[in-house]
Amino acid sequence: MEKRLACWPFSFNTGHRMLSEDFQVQCPYCFESQWLGVDTSLAEDQSYVEDCQVCCRPMQILVRVDESGDSGPSYVVEARHENDA
Numbered sequence: 001m002e003k004r005l006a007c008w009p010f011s012f013n014t015g016h017r018m019l020s021e022d023f024q025v026q027c028p029y030c031f032e033s034q035w036l037g038v039d040t041s042l043a044e045d046q047s048y049v050e051d052c053q054v055c056c057r058p059m060q061i062l063v064r065v066d067e068s069g070d071s072g073p074s075y076v077v078e079a080r081h082e083n084d085a
Contacts, residue, residue: 023077028084030055038063038077049082058082 019041026033032054038046046063059079067073 021075023075025059025061025077025079027052027054027057027059028079028081029057029059036061036077036079038075040073040075043067043073060084 019039020037021040022035022037024033024035029052032052034053036050043065045065046061048061049058050061051057052059060082062076062078062080064076065073066076
């Protein structure tokens, strides 16, 4: 899984500086790869719905944070069908 890093200046919702990493995921409907920006400054697991950039169907985005490594947290980002548990 490739990822890219970007820093956004400010989050108006939380008042903290956002650190965003782009992760490449595959749509579970049309199977096209695409990049999603994930706010990694939260340092917690996340789950939200985002439309596919190609077929516009809703994907359930799951972000898991693993803080067990010595080099800082690592992230697993996956896209599932919206109704999958």
